[in-house]
Structure formats: structure tokens, C-alpha cells
Amino acid sequence: MKICVIGTGYVGLVAGTCFAESGNTVVCVDVNEEKIAGLREGVIPIYEPGLKEMVIRNSAEGRLTFTTDLAAAVKTSLVNFIAVGTPPGEDGSADLKYVLDVARAIGSHMEGFKIIVDKSTVPVGTADQVRRAVQEELDRRGVSYEFDVVSNPEFLKEGAAIDDFMKPDRVVIGVDNVRTAELMKELYSPFMRKTNRMILMDVRSAEMTKYAANAMLATRISFMNQIANLCERMGADVSAVREGIGSDSRIGYDFLFPGVGYGGSCFPKDVKALVRTAEECGYDFMLLKAVEEVNERQKMLIPEKILRHFSGDRAGESRPLAGKTIAVWGLSFKPRTDDMREAPSIVVIERLLAEGASVRAHDPEAVKEAQKIFGDRIAYSCSSPYDILAGADALAIVTEWNEYRNPDFERIAEQLRTPVIFDGRNLYNPRRLKEMGFIYHGIGRNG
Ligand code: NAD
Ligand code: UGA
Numbered sequence: 001m002k003i004c005v006i007g008t009g010y011v012g013l014v015a016g017t018c019f020a021e022s023g024n025t026v027v028c029v030d031v032n033e034e035k036i037a038g039l040r041e042g043v044i045p046i047y048e049p050g051l052k053e054m055v056i057r058n059s060a061e062g063r064l065t066f067t068t069d070l071a072a073a074v075k076t077s078l079v080n081f082i083a084v085g086t087p088p089g090e091d092g093s094a095d096l097k098y099v100l101d102v103a104r105a106i107g108s109h110m111e112g113f114k115i116i117v118d119k120s121t122v123p124v125g126t127a128d129q130v131r132r133a134v135q136e137e138l139d140r141r142g143v144s145y146e147f148d149v150v151s152n153p154e155f156l157k158e159g160a161a162i163d164d165f166m167k168p169d170r171v172v173i174g175v176d177n178v179r180t181a182e183l184m185k186e187l188y189s190p191f192m193r194k195t196n197r198m199i200l201m202d203v204r205s206a207e208m209t210k211y212a213a214n215a216m217l218a219t220r221i222s223f224m225n226q227i228a229n230l231c232e233r234m235g236a237d238v239s240a241v242r243e244g245i246g247s248d249s250r251i252g253y254d255f256l257f258p259g260v261g262y263g264g265s266c267f268p269k270d271v272k273a274l275v276r277t278a279e280e281c282g283y284d285f286m287l288l289k290a291v292e293e294v295n296e297r298q299k300m301l302i303p304e305k306i307l308r309h310f311s312g313d314r315a316g317e318s319r320p321l322a323g324k325t326i327a328v329w330g331l332s333f334k335p336r337t338d339d340m341r342e343a344p345s346i347v348v349i350e351r352l353l354a355e356g357a358s359v360r361a362h363d364p365e366a367v368k369e370a371q372k373i374f375g376d377r378i379a380y381s382c383s384s385p386y387d388i389l390a391g392a393d394a395l396a397i398v399t400e401w402n403e404y405r406n407p408d409f410e411r412i413a414e415q416l417r418t419p420v421i422f423d424g425r426n427l428y429n430p431r432r433l434k435e436m437g438f439i440y441h442g443i444g445r446n447g
Contacts, residue, residue, distance in 0.1 A: 001187055003027070004077035006070060006102050008035060010046060010265075010339075011119060011154050012083030014161045017054050020064035021166070022190035027065045027073040039066040047338040047365045050162045070102075071109040079187065080106055081152075082130070083119040092272035093280075094123050103130040107137025110145055115180055117150045121214075121270060123277050124207045127151050127174070148180040151203045153210030158264070159336030166191055171198045174206025211277070214270040215288055220255045221262045222294040228258035228444025229301075238444030239426060258443045260348065260398055260424040261298035263333035265341040268295070299344045302396055302424045303351035305441050309420065310393070319356025326357050327392040327416075329385055330399025330425075332366035340369040345398045348424075353377060360388035364401055389415035400425040409436050 001024045005016035008030040016028040030036050035045050042056045058064035067073055074080055084098035099120055106116055116134065118127055127149045134147060151174035156164035171188045175181045181200055192198055201209070228238040238258055246253035262268070271292050278285035311320035333343035340346070343366075349359050359378040363370065367382040381387040385404065389395065389412060397404055405427050413419045413436065420439045421428070433440040 001025070001079060001183075002077045003079045003081065003187075004029060004073040005081045005083055005119075006030075006073075006106075007082065007084035007098070007120070008032075008039065008045075008066070009083065009085060010048070010158055010161060011156065012081070013039075013044075013046070013055070014048065014051065014156060014165050015081060015083060015119060015154065017051065017058060017064060018162065018165045018191075019187070020058040021054055023063070024187070025063055026058075027067055027077065029067055029070045029073045031068065033068055036066045036068050047336075048158065048161050049336055054162065070105050074106050074109045074114070075111055078113075079115045079117060079183070081117045081119045083154075086120045086122055086269075086273075088269045088272050091276060093276040094121070094269070094273040096122065096126060096129065099126065100129060100133050103133035104137050107134035108141065110134075110138075110147065112145055114145070114147045115150060115183060116147055117152045117184075118207075119152055119154050121153060121210050121266065122151075122207060123211070123273060124204050126207060127203045148175070148177050149203070150175045150180060150184060151206035152184065153206060155210075155213065158339055159334060167193070167196070169196055171196075172206050172209050173198065173200050174203035174209075175200060176203060211270055211274045214267055215274050215291070217255050218262055218267045218271050218295070219287065219291045221257075221259075221267075222291040222298070224256045224258045225261065225298045225443075226294055231444040232446055235446050236444075237446060241444075258426070259298075259400075260302055260344040260443075261295045263299075263342040263344045265339065268292075268342045271295075299347040300351065301443065302348050302398065302422050303355070305422055306352065306357075306394065306396065307355060309422075309439075309441065319354075321352060322356030324357045324394075325392045325417075326352050326359050327388045327395045328359060328361040329363075329395065329397045329404050330401055331361055331363035331370045332399055335399055335401045336365075338365040338369050340366055340373060343399075344424075345370075346373060348396065348398055349374065349378060360392065362388050363399065364403065386411055386415060391415075391417050393417050394420040394422060396422040396424060397427060398424050400427055409433070409438070413437060 003019050003024050003026045005012045006029045008028045016026045020026040044052045082099055082102045086094040089095040131149045153172055173184045231238040242256045245251050246256055271288055275285050275288050310324055331345045332339055352359050361378055362381045362385040367380045419437055423442045426442050430440050430442055430445050
């Protein structure tokens with residue numbers, strides 16, 4: 001099939017590459033000329049395991065090309081995916097500017113029947129807006145071509161994007177037309193197995209499914225963060241509680257890890273957008289408002305623990321952490337990505353700096369992105385995590401990169417001025433660390 005994917009970010013680039021991998025002819029379009037020039041040379045603008053090799057292989061085999069020429073790409077493609085950003089507007093609602101720009105561009109260049117697929121995360125009713133925008137352009141040109149607008153939300157996770165795309169739990173397709181439904185089924189059939197499902201539904205339900213999924217996952221995380229905070233006060237260990245409830249097949253183990261709050265480019269914006277959508281139709285989504293508020297507070301937990309630990313008799317002073325150096329392991333919003341969008345590390349580090357601390361941070365992939373946020377206000381390392389420990393007053397773990405999971409504790413203790421660890425991801429065994437002489441603060445573990 002001839003496919004055009006418009007927007008070569010995390011979703012567009014991964015989707016386009018995986019469709020090429022399954023044999024289709026794919027052209028990826030972006031307005032960012034630098035990005036496209038780089039991709040033509042095999043330079044991948046993001047860190048996503050396995051993506052580079054796949055892009056290079058499919059480009060070499062001629063199935064995957066990159067262009068800024070949307071008109072030419074649309075003319076030659078039957079299926080046109082819209083995979084541009086939908087950032088939050090000032091009131092929290094999803095800003096559809098980029099999606100509708102692309103819809104108009106498709107309408108002004110298409111010749112013949114087209115399937116237009118909303119891959120971006122968009123509120124219920126967006127397909128109707130896309131349809132109108134395309135039709136307005138056709139009317140303006142005085143031409144008449146048939147087209148279908150499909151909702152095909154994406155559920156991939158950064159850091160595991162290729163696997164999630166090639167082996168999805170499910171593929172959701174919101175479609176009104178039988179012929180188009182058949183084509184979409186054909187396109188996704190290489191990714192379907194005995195263990196997953198393709199779920200066809202109406203367009204509005206597909207749009208809603210995406211927000212409901214992200215909102216549910218965010219709710220689990222905020223719920224577990226509150227359970228953890230309560231465990232801490234009651235002398236219980238949230239890790240045991242997590243196992244205890246996860247073993248119930250109705251609950252399951254996934255997405256029950258308490259920590260420093262959820263971040264990333266999607267949960268925060270999608271929760272806000274759903275609250276806003278509800279408001280627009282006069283419904284108060286109280287539960288989700290609480291999910292968001294809990295998350296905002298959770299991001300403050302590690303700096304507050306650090307403050308409590310160090311301020312002692314300096315509590316009440318204006319910069320109680322002045323003279324203290326905190327080493328931070330992990331900057332990206334989660335491991336296996338260099339994405340810093342809404343990363344909890346931003347809140348943690350900004351608060352530490354505001355309280356007077358000096359901060360040194362290690363991250364294997366996100367230092368370049370982090371430098372855009374913190375500049376020279378903090379020190380960085382992307383090589384050895386031990387580089388930043390010498391003379392620091394404490395180590396705070398913010399992102400659970402694998403290389404932090406089983407470190408050389410003797411080396412950590414030797415380097416730190418005082419052996420204090422704030423473990424924002426509950427990576428370590430509190431008892432073992434205490435035996436080794438550490439002062440250990442976890443999340444919900446009474447440590
Ligand atoms: P992104 O910001 O990484 O990429 C968007 C790309 O679109 C950019 O390269 C930008 O230059 C390009 N673009 C903007 N306007 C354009 C235009 N008019 N023509 C061509 N290209 C244009 O975004 P992303 O993270 O890939 O997210 C895209 C959408 O997918 C969002 O709605 C997001 O919520 C959703 N989503 C993201 C993820 C994820 O893991 N990042 C997962 C599922 C769904
Ligand atoms: C999330 C969803 O998992 C994807 O299904 C969805 O497609 C995507 O959003 C999207 O719509 O963009 P992603 O943001 O890449 O994917 O990462 P997640 O693994 O979901 O993690 C999100 C945040 O939640 C991270 O900050 C992570 O640390 C946090 N988290 C996750 C927890 O605090 N606890 C958990 O148990 C799981």
C-alpha cells in the first residue's frame with residue numbers, strides 16, 4: 001500500500017518506519033527541513049531503541065523516504081496519516097492547529113480518493129473538524145473527490161515504541177465505511193497475532209478510547225502514589241502492597257509503581273484535555289482533576305524529603321539547602337528515552353535550586369535535552385553515574401535507568417560526603433541499604 005505519514009515525531013516516525021518494515025511504500029513528511037535532511041542521511045532526531053537500524057534498512061531498500069513536499073506525498077498515497085503534535089492550549093484543551101493545518105493541506109493537494117487517518121491524540125469530534133477542513137479546501141478548488149476520515153489512535157510507549165507498534169495489545173480503528181475498514185484491516189494485519197485484537201468501532205468512540213486509556217493509566221499511578229504516601233505514614237511497605245493487589249487478575253501488576261509522579265508528553269496533557277472536554281459539555285470530571293492534583297504534589301515529594309532531611313534547625317531560613325550539593329540520577333521522564341517533556345526531574349531540580357542547593361545530574365541519553373532547560377545552572381554527566389558523586393551531600397534517584405538498579409554501593413558511599421539516598425523509584429532494598437550504613441528514603445516504604 002502507498003502510505004504518507006505527516007509529522008515525523010515519536011509517533012509518525014515509528015509508525016512510518018514500521019509500515020515500511022511490513023512491506024508498504026511509505027513517505028514521511030515534516031515541515032522541519034533540518035529533521036528531514038537528517039533522516040535522509042540516517043540521522044534519527046530522537047533516542048528510541050532499535051529505530052535507527054530500521055530506518056536505515058528500510059530507506060536503503062527504497063520503501064521509506066522523507067520529504068517536506070506534502071503535496072507530492074499526498075498525491076501519490078492512498079492512506080494519509082496525520083501524526084502531528086496536539087499540545088495543550090492555554091485552557092488545557094488540545095490545540096488542533098497543526099492537525100487542521102495538515103487537513104487543509106491534504107484538501108488543497110489531493111487528487112482522487114484518499115483515506116485520511118487521525119493518528120494524533122485528538123478530542124472527540126476532531127474527525128468531523130478534519131472532514132470539514134478537507135471539504136472546504138475541495139470546495140475552494142471547485143473539485144470533488146471522495147475521502148474517508150478514520151480515527152486510529154496510537155498506544156505506543158516511548159522507549160518500547162517499535163515493539164509496541166509491531167506487537168500491539170490491540171489496534172483501535174474508528175471507521176464508518178466498510179471499504180475503508182477492510183483496507184485498514186489489511187494494513188494492520190502483519191501486526192496481528194493470536195494474542196492481540198483489532199477492534200473496529202465508530203469514530204467518536206475510537207477518539208474517546210485513547211483519552212480513556214491514558215486517563216485510566218494516570219489514575220492508577222496517582223492512586224498508587226497516594227497509597228504509598230499513606231503506607232509511609234502507617235508503617236507499611238507499598239512494594240508489598242503492590243504485589244498483594246497486583247496478583248488479583250482483575251487489577252494486574254502493570255502501572256502500579258509509585259514514584260516521583262507521571263510525566264512525558266502525553267499523560268499530563270491528555271488528562272488536562274479530557275477534563276477540559278468534560279467541562280465543555282457541562283460535566284465535572286472530579287476524579288481526573290484529583291489525579292492531576294495528586295500528580296503535581298507527588299513531583300514535590302523528593303525535594304520535600306531532601307529539605308526535611310537537611311534543613312533541621314535551618315528550617316524557616318530562606319535558602320535552607322545553601323551549601324549542599326545534590327547528585328541526581330536520571331533526567332528524562334522515563335528510561336530508554338531522551339524525552340524531557342514534562343519530566344518530573346524538572347520540578348525536582350528547580351525546587352532544589354530554589355532552596356539553594358547545587359545540583360549535578362547524570363543521564364545516559366537526556367543531557368542534551370536537559371541542557372536546553374537548565375543551561376549552566378546545573379552540572380551534567382552522560383558517561384559514568386559515579387562522576388557526579390564526589391563530595392555530594394546526597395544522591396537522589398529520579399529516573400529508573402537500568403544502570404542505576406544494581407550499582408556499586410561501596411563506591412557510592414565512598415564518594416558521597418554523607419551516605420544519604422533519596423530513591424524516587426524504589427529501586428533499592430531499604431533494609432540492605434541500612435545495613436550498609438546508608439540513610440535511605442524511598443517512596444511509601446517507611447525508609
Ligand atoms: P512530536 O512533537 O514528537 O512530533 C510532531 C511532528 O510533527 C514534529 O516533527 C513537527 O515538526 C511535525 N509537524 C507539525 N506541523 C506539521 C505540518 N503542518 N506538516 C508536517 N509536519 C508537521 O509529537 P509526537 O510525540 O510524535 O506526538 C504526535 C501525536 O501523537 C500527539 O497527538 C500525541 O499526543 C500522540 N501520541 C504520542 C505518543 C508518544 O509516545 N510520544 C504516543 C501515542 C500518541
Ligand atoms: C504513555 C502510555 O503508556 C502509552 O500507551 C501512550 O500511547 C502514550 O502515553 C501516549 O499517549 O503518548 P509514555 O508516556 O511513553 O506512554 O510512557 P509510560 O511508560 O506510560 O510512562 C508515563 C509516565 O508514567 C512516566 O513518567 C512514568 O515514570 C510514569 N509511571 C509509569 C509511573 O510513575 N508508574 C508506573 O507504574 C508507570
